[in-house]
Amino acid sequence: MIIDRNILFRNYFSNAKKYDEVLKSDMSINSNWEKLLSNLTQIGKENLLAKQDEINWLMDENGVTYNVYNDPKGMQRTWNLNIVPFLVHQDEWKTIEKGITQRAELINLILKDIYGKRELIKNGIIPQEVIFAHRGFLRQCDQIQYKTSKNLLIYSADLARGPDGRMWVVSDRTQAPSGMGYALENRYSLSRVVPNIFQDINVKQPSQFFYEFNQMLIEAAPQNKENPNIVILTPGPHNETYFEHAYMASFLGYPLVTGNDLVVRNGKLWMKTLKQLKQVDVILRRVDDVFMDPLELREDSYLGVAGLLDVVREQKVAIVNPVGSGILENSGLIPFMNVICKYFFKEDLILPQIASWWCGQKKERDYVLNHLKELVVKRIDRSNRENIFFCEFLDKKALNALKKEILLAPYQFVAQEKISFSTAPNLVEDILEPRKIMCRTFAIAKNDSYSVMPGGLVRVAAERENLFVSNQRGGISKDFWVVSDDTQTNIQNYSWDSSCRISISDINDLPSNTAENLYWSGRYLGRALVTARYLRMVLNRMNNVEYNERNESESLVFLYQSITHITSTFPGFVGKGSEDVLKNPLKEIISLIMDENRPGSFAQTLSSFNNAYYSLRSLWSKDMWRVFDGIKKQWRKFIEDDKYTIADLSKLLDRIITRLIAFMGLIEESILVSQGLLLYFIGLQSEQAMMNVAKCRSLLVFNLDEQVQYDILESLLTSHESLNIYRYSYRSYLNIENVINLILLDKEYAKSLTYQIRRIQKDIDRLPNSENSESISICKKHISEANTKIQNLNVISLLELNHDRTLRQNLDDVLAELSDLLHETSLAVSDTYFNHAYQQKQLVNQNFPLS
Structure with missing residues (x-):
């Protein structure tokens, strides 16, 4: 097929002297790219643009993010994947692969020497300042011995094509190289959205590499332990590549943990679970060296585990890559790499460097x-x-x-x-533009050598003439193809040997931080839903005030005051200055909805839920990500406007409530009750029960005029989504006795307080018996007492008025007691199962600057 260069490459070169992957200086096309360009031409310009939009949508929908620090658009920036892949022919790749293997072997020997005999320094191959003046050199790691096949189990190199037409090594990545997960997602997304772009092109798949990656983790376990317990250690959801941490945890089937989930006891490393400590054999870490052990390294680190290095010295745990490997990300080594290569291998470097x-x-x-x-x-x-x-x-x-x-x-x-690396085509609007590119590929230890990933991650400069190729600077990514003349399968088959794989299959094995975030996801979700429904009810009442102004105004004042009590956003409508607040109630309600910095506001609750939820992203389905992303989009779109009417706010809450309910329905599809969903249910029911109590204390305790009482009862049932059930069940005029029976005492109604407390007790009884049996009994004691109390309530007694007939004192007293018991139950659950207070301290302060 004849390639129409005028369509694809219109104004492609402003300077023909620059080296490009596709076009030669005479504007002829590199033969390796001809079939891809033919496929792009066949797809057509309009379809390419439509498919690029679909890729952008898919990345957004699947929650593929790269966290950019201090980004005014928000930290969680959607990952950018350009539809035009980057490719290298297998003939060239064989040389690259050989060079990467050589360099990985070389760097492994350097690591072993630096923390071992230090012959490179003794023999004058490397000046000692290059090592000892580098922040990555950790004296605490000196002379540590490893039983793994290599000291360095994962190696990554950034590559770019130099002026001589060969791939050059730009930098080495050895601490915790990122990019594997993003590379997998790039391939998955491109093959799903544009399968015809692969037509008649033999693209090597990374399936075997990831099988070997999993095997490498298994074989790293001390004493060749069968079915080792492998965990992925993350700094947490605010890390720039947290998406990848969660993605790889889900992909490989290993628990994602933070430092608080791990503890050293009796010379071994353990994972804290709901029931007991479980020994950890292998850590795939994404935490930088100096933060790994606050007992010996940075004492202010909350990301690592106190005493971890001592467990490593005793060879009771394997860390991939070992602590101290950051010394290899050292540009001071580059001038000496060829001499080092000759020293160890008696040969020159295969891949050139700057x-x-x-x-x-x-x-x-x-x-x-x-x-x-x-x-x-x-x-x-x-x-x-x-x-x-x-x-x-x-x-x-x-x-x-x-x-x-x-x-x-x-x-x-x-x-x-200073050299100018090559450019490759990027689809920008409706034409291809040359952009500077950098490739990252990966090698993993395999037997006595290394296995290299066929492809990897390609990053592209954000602007046409930009020298920087960086994700933090707004870079774009590409799928990285290694193409062959031999037929390749396009099936991406990722499967592991089930006999050598550990999965979290029981609540007893649930890491404590994961359990806590499940619990608090339920708490925040319940709080967000109840708060949104209550505020929506009040807004709708405000919107209807003109139809019945006298009665509604008295009712509204009562409802305004109840908002402050229910959300605990004092002083609000009841404290100091409340008269002025009541003169402009919409201003206060806007603050309660929109102010993320205000404790108790809907915005802050939604933000807290986002943090707990994002910490669990390895557990959630893609449908859940789409629903939750829809909530965030609605929110972002709304806050761009600084003028809010009552109707606007009500519509916003309508949309968010619908999505929150959809989200709640999807949760049960993502994780089994026996795998931890039980904690979510306990959190959800606890929060809804406590807010149920708060609503009833605010709306049912006071003795009001008949018409106002009617309005308040109707408001309560409306906010509780119970008005239709009430009418169907009682078929009578609203009266407080029936409302109390339904909202508080009905044993069959899922939204009644009685049902919620019984459900909490039932679920707490199903929690595993942890080592702290005393705390468990406290959990069960409080919720059992609450259940007994509400079971024995008599509605007639609850309706009794005090001596001046202003309030139902018995009802208020009972609700206050139930509120305290629910609160004590919640504290006991946290103290029993989510206690992360244990921390060791260094006896001598050490100063490790940020690296």
């Missing part, structure tokens, strides 16, 4: 200072918080300041040749 000069040597330092304008300068242990100096763009003052920094501590700096 020409680099370490400033700790006089000759190299003089060269750097004399040619500074032509170079790129960085610290040898540069963190994301520290700049790379592109010196060609610095003015004279900035250059002089940089020279002073270098001379002050020359061993901390490395300079590199």
